[in-house]
Amino acid sequence: MKRDIPKIGRSFPRSDAESKVRGEEKYAADYYGPDLLWAGVKRAGLPHGLIRKIDCSAAERVPGVVKVLTAADVPGANRHGIVHKDMPVLADDKARHAGDGVALVIAETKESLRLALECVSLDIQSLPGVFDPEAALASGAPLIHEGREQGNLLSTAVVQSGDGADGLDRCPVVVEGSFEVPMQAHAFLETENGIAWRTEGGEIVMIASTQAPFRDRLEIQHALGIPLDRIRMIAPYLGGGFGGKDGVTVQCLLALAALHSGGRPVKMHWDREESFLAGYKRHATKMYYALGADSDGSFRALRCRLYYDTGPYAHLGAEIMAMGLEHAAGPYRIPNIFCEGFCVYTNNPVAGAMRAFGVVQPAFGIERMVDLLAEKLSMDPLSLRLKNALKPGNTHGTGVPVHPSTGIVQCLETVEAHPLWKARKEWTKESPPFTKRGVGVAAVFHAMGYGRNVPDFATAKIELTREGGFRIYSGVSDMGQGNASTCVQIAGDILGQPAANFELIQPDTSRTLYSGSSAASRTTYTYGNALALACKDLRRRLYNRAALLLFLTQTKDLRMKPGKVLHAPSGREVPLSRLAGLMRDEEHTYIADYWAKTFEGEPVTGKGIPFGYPHLLFSYGAHLAYVEVDVLTGRVRVPSYLAVTDAGRVLNPQIYEQQVQGAVAQGLGYALLEELIAEDGKILTPDLRKYLIPGAMDVPDLLCVAVEVGGERSPLGMKGLGEIGSCGPLPAVANAVASALGVTLNRAPLSPQRILDAIERKEKANR
Amino acid sequence: MKRDIPKIGRSFPRSDAESKVRGEEKYAADYYGPDLLWAGVKRAGLPHGLIRKIDCSAAERVPGVVKVLTAADVPGANRHGIVHKDMPVLADDKARHAGDGVALVIAETKESLRLALECVSLDIQSLPGVFDPEAALASGAPLIHEGREQGNLLSTAVVQSGDGADGLDRCPVVVEGSFEVPMQAHAFLETENGIAWRTEGGEIVMIASTQAPFRDRLEIQHALGIPLDRIRMIAPYLGGGFGGKDGVTVQCLLALAALHSGGRPVKMHWDREESFLAGYKRHATKMYYALGADSDGSFRALRCRLYYDTGPYAHLGAEIMAMGLEHAAGPYRIPNIFCEGFCVYTNNPVAGAMRAFGVVQPAFGIERMVDLLAEKLSMDPLSLRLKNALKPGNTHGTGVPVHPSTGIVQCLETVEAHPLWKARKEWTKESPPFTKRGVGVAAVFHAMGYGRNVPDFATAKIELTREGGFRIYSGVSDMGQGNASTCVQIAGDILGQPAANFELIQPDTSRTLYSGSSAASRTTYTYGNALALACKDLRRRLYNRAALLLFLTQTKDLRMKPGKVLHAPSGREVPLSRLAGLMRDEEHTYIADYWAKTFEGEPVTGKGIPFGYPHLLFSYGAHLAYVEVDVLTGRVRVPSYLAVTDAGRVLNPQIYEQQVQGAVAQGLGYALLEELIAEDGKILTPDLRKYLIPGAMDVPDLLCVAVEVGGERSPLGMKGLGEIGSCGPLPAVANAVASALGVTLNRAPLSPQRILDAIERKEKANR
Secondary structure, eight states: OTTOOOOTTSOOOOTTHHHHHTTOSOOGGGOOOTTOEEEEEEEOOSSSEEEEEEEOHHHHHSTTEEEEEEGGGOOSOOEEOSSSOOEESSOSSEEOSTTOEEEEEEESSHHHHHHHHHHOEEEEEEOOOOOOHHHHHSTTOOOSSTTOTTTTEEEEEEEEETTGGGGGGGOSEEEEEEEEEOBEEOOOSSOSEEEEEEOTTSOEEEEEOOSOHHHHHHHHHHHHOOOGGGEEEEOOOOSOOTTTTTSOSSHHHHHHHHTTTTTOOEEEEOOHHHHHHHSOEEOEEEEEEEEEEOTTSOEEEEEEEEEEEEETSOTTHHHHHHHHHHHTTOSBOOSEEEEEEEEEEOSSOOBOOOSSTTTHHHHHHHHHHHHHHHHHHTOOHHHHHHHHBOOTTSBOTTSOBOOTTOOHHHHHHHHHHSHHHHTHHHHHHTOOTTEEEEEEEEEEEEEOSSOTTSOOEEEEEEEEOTTSOEEEEOOSOOOSSSHHHHHHHHHHHHHTOOGGGEEEEOOBTTTSOOOOOSOTTOIIIIIHHHHHHHHHHHHHHHHHHHHHHTTOSOOTTEEEETTEEEETTTTEEEEHHHHHHHSOGGGSEEEEEEEOOOOOSOOSSOTTOOSSOSOSOEEEEEEEEEEEEETTTOOEEEEEEEEEEEOBSOSOHHHHHHHHHHHHHHHHHHHHTOOBOEETTEESOOSTTTSOOOOGGGSOOEEEEEOOOOOOOSSSOBOOOTTHHHHSHHHHHHHHHHHHHTOOOOBSSOOHHHHHHHHHHHHHHHO | OTTOOOOTTSOOOOTTHHHHHTTOSOOGGGOOOTTOEEEEEEEOOSSSEEEEEEEOHHHHHSTTEEEEEEGGGOOSOOEEOSSSOOEESSOSSEEOSTTOEEEEEEESSHHHHHHHHHHOEEEEEEOOOOOOHHHHHSTTOOOSSTTOTTTTEEEEEEEEETTGGGGGGGOSEEEEEEEEEOBEEOOOSSOSEEEEEEOTTSOEEEEEOOSOHHHHHHHHHHHHOOOGGGEEEEOOOOSOOTTTTTSOSSHHHHHHHHTTTTTOOEEEEOOHHHHHHHSOEEOEEEEEEEEEEOTTSOEEEEEEEEEEEEETSOTTHHHHHHHHHHHTTOSBOOSEEEEEEEEEEOSSOOBOOOSSTTTHHHHHHHHHHHHHHHHHHTOOHHHHHHHHBOOTTSBOTTSOBOOTTOOHHHHHHHHHHSHHHHTHHHHHHTOOTTEEEEEEEEEEEEEOSSOTTSOOEEEEEEEEOTTSOEEEEOOSOOOSSSHHHHHHHHHHHHHTOOGGGEEEEOOBTTTSOOOOOSOTTOIIIIIHHHHHHHHHHHHHHHHHHHHHHTTOSOOTTEEEETTEEEETTTTEEEEHHHHHHHSOGGGSEEEEEEEOOOOOSOOSSOTTOOSSOSOSOEEEEEEEEEEEEETTTOOEEEEEEEEEEEOBSOSOHHHHHHHHHHHHHHHHHHHHTOOBOEETTEESOOSTTTSOOOOGGGSOOEEEEEOOOOOOOSSSOBOOOTTHHHHSHHHHHHHHHHHHHTOOOOBSSOOHHHHHHHHHHHHHHHO
16 A cells, blocks of 8 residues: 555545544644743733733732733734734734733743733723624724724725626616625634744744744734744644634744743643634625526626625735625626625624635625526526536626636536436425425635735745655645645656655745745645646656666656666666765755746726736536425434535545535535624634534535536646635525525524524515 | 846857966866875886886885885776776786886975886886787787787777668779878877875865866776765866867876875876877778769769777777768768778777867768869869758768758858859969969768767756855866856856856866766757756746745746846846845755757667767868968968858857867868877877977968758757867868879878878879
8 A cells, every 4th residue: 555656636545644643743732842831812801992001010920920021022013914914913002802912921831821811900991892894884983993094994896897787777687685694713623823932043933833834924024023034934734724824823922922931932822712712713794686687597787795894903804805706796607797895894803814715705695696586587596507607718707708627517517417406306395294305506616826916826845865765845734635645646646656755844934935825725736736847857857867877868768666767668777765875965856836827917897906806717616405404493404415516637536525525514514503603792602612513413425526627727737626615505505495495594604593583584474 | 348148149258268368267287285295107118018017116215205006006996998998097917008107106296206207117028019900900910908809909880871882883983092190189288187185084086187077986986996975076177178188097096196195185297298198199090982973973882991090998999980980971972881990909009089089080081082083073072062962851871860950061052152162263373383272172070969879968057146146067177168158158148147147166076967078069068058948947936036026926027137137017126136045045056957869769870889879960061271282392381261160059159260260270280280100109209399280370360150050959059069170171171282283192191291292103103
């Protein structure tokens, strides 16, 4: 088994599986150090208030306390943020949400730390808060950030094509609806944490659970004024990320602590409550939709308005909202659209990146609209989708040309041909007592990469070791999605080596090279393509050197074999260890760059969006959900689920399936269970007892089918897969429940209470 | 001037000119060291003999003598040789030529060394010698190497195509002739020398005047048993090489001395007499030709027999003879050929590589044959050549397909159109008293590269320095031909930097990478193409990094400018020093390989030749010589000379012209003056007082015209230039003299005595 050569396109056991199962793989949380100190944050505790005084004297007297620091001790700008730098390391003037940090304590033990945090005494004058994005835009709303011309509006944008909203006036059929989705927590197994220390040479070294170690350095540099070359970030495997570790969490705090720990390592590890309180969330969003069509069902016009609640800090809110706008029209041809988006500051917890970055929300809106239209026209919802689905040669609803690799039609046709689809009517007819069955579909799409005007770039490095093995230097974190293993697979295929012949170096700003963040479904695409180039370069060099040793004048008959290069016609071979011994150190390594393809030129729509709009490459999916609703309890069960996905070439069917299954499971959680509730800024679901995520028993056997549409001409031929699967469950389940009950459901999750309320509303209306 | 960006294709002042003129550039001969010791060789002094005793005791007693070593002290195989390892470092059993080294003396001063060498007492029993290659093949000839089945025959080969020699029988016109050319000395300014020491770590470091530093290590390893990784060779600019520094000269001797010098540097520098005695020579060659044609002048058949005298050791004799065979039929279509070659051991000085490696000799033979045929058919010799010249689509006389880059027709047509050709009849008519004027042409060709079955490979390295400049690591020596400067030009063009922004590291086995030898007209082609690839790779990386800094998503609008990268549309720029600071050390360097194209597949002719036959790429030339013969003194003057050359794309017209002029000057020397005479193995022309080379006054203004024939599809588009110019002068001058005097001249050089003899022979015949 260990001698098997991985092949791109075939299943290959994850190279990290065994070490993780054995507990040998170290996550950031597993790192301790000699003379370890612990750091923790005192948080504001109220959603909006003027900080008048922070009294640390009692805390400083707690035995074992090394240092208590406040904003006054932050040596740099005391602000971070990926695009908009508006989030303080430690709040200075104001607290803007309950999780704002106000003091940092360093202590010898966790117990001293806990006591000292309790002893930090805060004098914060409460201010009126605002907790709804539309309310925050109203005149007279409390201002989260003073002095901004735009008030609480972080950003607004419009995507307009054709005649825009006027198109609706000429549509014989129009449906309308408003939708609302809540905050979602990433709920990773490994909460935010890290460990940091200052070396004798003055370098800050940090091991953290992070999706963007290279960018973290820039954030620390800005917030604390530490020069970039004095910061080393190391990112081991993550116990989950999902976007929640894209912006900095513990990083600036730990760097600050390391400046005051006398060279001792300092560890910070948020527990679940702190993670829910202070970590990032999926944006709660309110949406207003109107979709118009011809009487034959051809989509003609779309109008929508999206309000994203970013909490008190920007994180990537403006970009997430723009991404939502780009996807608001779904994977359809719609000649006239007018979509407006608003990203708004409130005193809710901070929202940020989460899997399917702003797209999950409008996928719910547009896909419900399509089902409502199908109902109104008495059309089959799948046929209606197929009729309007994008094909190469079309333009997106946004007016942007469709890439040749667009496979939504093939996805929908695959659903149509699937036994689950064919059996749907039989199945729904046979509902057990007090149960209603329904079937729903959703067509979704998701962009890959950072989008227009954002450099989307990776640098891969591969090294032949002295012993004749290989070392891969990964520039992008593996959050658990399996990109590290896919690196081994790519390199193994190209270099003809079994997985055991590779060592994989996880991101480390001192050892691996800048490759952007582990985000935007870009990781395997951008880094993987760079790695493929580097491996081909190194293979060419190994062939060249072997040819010299074998006194050959060409390399075409050479083949990579485990541990050696073989000259096929003669059977002569050169061990890689021998080549390694003869090659100079500098020849052992190849470094290759890869630019992800981006949309070039000016888009004719959405002109005001500076970054990330539009994208060039999208993955597509068609999801089919079977649901059973218990009409007595309101509980929704999903006994069968089919996810058909076009993400280009499948590199590893096993990981492909795992990615889709994981995303669907998380999407089913958002559809049915997950809702981070904050009432007046106070979180009512502070931990996993109250914030429910699906367990193994809640998730059906998920059927995953890949549609490998060609047209993506990168070395690997694949597209992004990490996020597309999240977009389908909420609309597919909502459509299924709506068809089962004949009700309209505009709010996620479809909790038992909401189901019962809907049934009651319907019954009242029927009375 | 210093800010000028070199451009490929334009003249560019040699980057090494100023430092050489100022005396700042250090040749190997310029290196001395602290506590320097001197080493020298006691030589056999007689051409063939059994070594009975070497008495070093008197020498060891000379004050200042550190060590006297003999063959018994050589720790390895005590043999070297590029292909055939038959040449001793210090002779053990026999002396095979007068220059064989028998003892190595190390002394504190040159004077002690001289005295001690005189004191080494030799008891060598003289053996009968053999000094002519044909005599050496006769049965009963003294054997140079005992126990060889082939006796004195080093190698023999046949190139046969069509009906072979039988083709002559069916030719209406046949001409025959036999030719003889002597040994030629390389006569470089800087004779063979080097300096070596052993480091504390046990490494042997050597700075030597060498064309093949990487191969030297293999020779030292074999001869002395020193591991490869304990030998470091450094090759500064050479004061001339011409092939004479391709095999090892002082290297093994110096490495041996360094083993016994207690870590002190040891220097060895052959003076001119030692260089003539012990250095390599161009092979003296005897040739027998018959050329048959149709009555319209179409060449039909060729028979030739070539005898190369390799002296007592092989060096590259077998390969040189094979190269001669490949060129024996000239740049013509000849459907039937039979060419036999013999490379033979004698007790003459050792022959080896010299500019135009075995080709100068048959160029004399075949080109005289063509003129004899023209005379017999009363045809114009240029028209006859044009009629038979090779064109793409033909096969060579050897039966091998002609490459698309073949430009001999264009060369000949350029001569035909030249004013010198048009004025030739007027000019010859106006001979002054006692003077005969004549005009001769020659069509020549010369292969580039190592040829079939020999890996012909270079690895170039380019580095961005911390300061934003560049460092080129050259793997191939610069003998003075200007390839180092051309490297700066290539890199300067691609990287957009003036010459002042480059540092060029000369070959050093610890710093630069294996790139083969500086030989075979391959240096700029093979290394230069590798360098072009490396520079393009590095430029791409710099563009990528600059794009990231400038937040661009593509690099197409970036341009290299002196010291910076410019974004043309916006005018924004990134200094290279800033990029260098941001890039990690390992990213500063690019290493690229290049394989010279070689003939692939089995040739249908010359099958028995294991290496180097046939070649794929050839350069071509058509030379025109005006001569004036003083019939009273026999002195030949060359007042005008035209060399038209097809060597593909001209990278630098100035160096191009210098290379052709230098080669023609050396060729004129061989035509008129140069003859290393050894009588019974004793050199009668031991120094430059008796061995004459052309001075500046002997060389006319040489007209050089380039014909840039396309078809060579390497990155640089050029072909080899270093040797082709040497091939034309002897046949062109001989043809001119023959036409001036109406005599036949079969022996080079055309010395005054030989001219007078020829005139006398003709007068006798006319009486």
